[in-house]
Amino acid sequence: MNKDLPGVELHTHLEGSVTCERLIALADHYGQPGLLTKCLNKEGTAYVFDGFMDFLELFRKVTLLLKTPQDFHQVALDLGQTLHDDGVGYAEVSLSYGVMLKRGLEPQAIQQALFDAAHQVQETHGVRLRWLPDAVRQWGLDKGWHAFEAAAKAGRSLGVVGFGLGGDEVAGPARDFAPLFADVKAEGLGVSIHAGENPASGPAAADSVRQAVEVCGAERIGHGLGAVADPLIMAMLKARNVFVELCPGSNLCTGVLENLADHPLQDFLSAKIPCGLNPDDRSLFGLDRGGELERARQELGLQEEQIVMMDEWAREAAFGMDETAG
Numbered sequence: 001m002n003k004d005l006p007g008v009e010l011h012t013h014l015e016g017s018v019t020c021e022r023l024i025a026l027a028d029h030y031g032q033p034g035l036l037t038k039c040l041n042k043e044g045t046a047y048v049f050d051g052f053m054d055f056l057e058l059f060r061k062v063t064l065l066l067k068t069p070q071d072f073h074q075v076a077l078d079l080g081q082t083l084h085d086d087g088v089g090y091a092e093v094s095l096s097y098g099v100m101l102k103r104g105l106e107p108q109a110i111q112q113a114l115f116d117a118a119h120q121v122q123e124t125h126g127v128r129l130r131w132l133p134d135a136v137r138q139w140g141l142d143k144g145w146h147a148f149e150a151a152a153k154a155g156r157s158l159g160v161v162g163f164g165l166g167g168d169e170v171a172g173p174a175r176d177f178a179p180l181f182a183d184v185k186a187e188g189l190g191v192s193i194h195a196g197e198n199p200a201s202g203p204a205a206a207d208s209v210r211q212a213v214e215v216c217g218a219e220r221i222g223h224g225l226g227a228v229a230d231p232l233i234m235a236m237l238k239a240r241n242v243f244v245e246l247c248p249g250s251n252l253c254t255g256v257l258e259n260l261a262d263h264p265l266q267d268f269l270s271a272k273i274p275c276g277l278n279p280d281d282r283s284l285f286g287l288d289r290g291g292e293l294e295r296a297r298q299e300l301g302l303q304e305e306q307i308v309m310m311d312e313w314a315r316e317a318a319f320g321m322d323e324t325a326g
């Protein structure tokens with residue numbers, strides 16, 4: 001890893017990294033300017049949405065404009081530049097194979113384009129990109145298998161280091177995917193699952209984290225806010241050394257937290273549960289690593305030695321940090 005770029009980012013979505021400029025260019029290229037209407041502000045300089053459901057709709061519209069391997073390649077190059085500017089030297093980037101397959105796209109060709117882009121980004125910026133395909137949980141196990149089969153076919157030789165699960169935790173509980181994740185592990189890929197994102201779900205949010213770890217063998221949890229309400233789940237995360245990919249700015253943007261001060265970062269840190277800060281959907285939310293760290297310093301009491309510790313945890317929790325290819 002480039003020592004000048006210490007940041008390790010383990011929770012960032014490629015589709016959420018499409019810059020406003022790139023979205024405008026794609027809409028122009030495909031003759032679909034109407035898609036921009038409710039996505040961007042008047043100036044075309046920021047994404048707009050109102051609440052979690054509206055955010056999901058925005059995410060869907062952005063994916064409608066990613067049609068070819070070249071589109072994905074370009075977005076990955078943009079992300080490489082952004083990460084470099086943000087001091088990130090290594091990132092594992094999620095991308096929804098579930099959505100690709102639903103749109104009739106070919107994940108293998110797209111993954112090859114992303115692998116090529118990662119090579120170019122490393123050459124140009126010294127930033128290493130690795131990939132975490134994921135399935136959409138509310139679309140069920142069969143669709144999940146299709147996404148995983150495509151990910152396994154692409155494999156580590158194209159920079160795929162893990163497999164994940166995103167989407168609606170209520171409509172698609174992690175336990176439904178137990179056999180799939182047994183195969184993910186057998187394939188030698190890491191497991192990272194979004195779980196416990198909305199603490200308002202109460203015990204269901206904690207149980208969602210439990211299912212992801214105990215039933216699916218998740219080594220990393222995305223968000224994990226629901227765990228804090230249940231000491232047993234927190235103890236399990238600690239005992240199993242599960243890394244929690246915290247995304248405080250994202251939680252504010254989607255409205256699952258009202259105030260940053262409500263974010264349980266210090267609960268995880270004081271419990272010595274490995275965790276780190278991530279922007280989640282950096283372009284859609286207008287977030288970056290530098291800003292996340294600064295806000296956490298100011299509003300969550302984050303100390304410099306805690307940042308060093310989080311970076312160390314993130315390096316240990318990365319699925320592809322030791323690989324040199326690409």
Ligand SMILES: [Zn+2]
Pocket residue numbers: 011013194222280
């Ligand atoms: Zn996410």
